[in-house]
Amino acid sequence: MYDADQRKLLSALSHGSIFFSAALVSIGIPIAIFLVSSDPVVKENAKEAINFHFNVWLYGIIVLVLSFISFGLLGLFLGPVYFLFHWGLAILAIYQNLTSPDTAYRYPFIFRPL
Structure with missing residues (x-):
């Protein structure tokens, strides 16, 4: 059916792309994987990574505005929580994809517009 190693690699790359930068470049990797891959689990992981990128940007703007106001x-307080959310959940997603590649990881506490 589908290659398990390729599934692990592409899924982990989708979630790990947020470590490259928080800019638009890092979202291009999961978008490209979503468009190129035919594996449904990889597509679901790429879509979830795209949603996570959007949420990280949204929460970052909220933290920035609240910090400016206060x-x-x-x-x-919110800065360390934001970075723990940002980095910790991405690391957890990569770990979950490498240990159980047959299921797509779902991030908690995010909105899913896609």
Whole structure:
């Protein structure tokens, strides 16, 4: 059916692309994987990674605005929570994809517009 190693690699690359940068370049990798791959699990992981990128940007803007309004006081608390959310969930997604490649990872606490 589908190659398990390729499934692991492409799924982990989709979720790990957020480590390359938080800019538009990093979202291009899961979009390309979504368009090129025929594996349904890889497509689902790529779609979930795209949704996670959008949520990271949205939450980052919210933290930035709240920090600006509170003269940085809320940023002292929300900044580390934001980075824990950003990095921690991406690492967890990569780990889940490498240990159980037959199921797509679903991020908690995100909106799914796609």
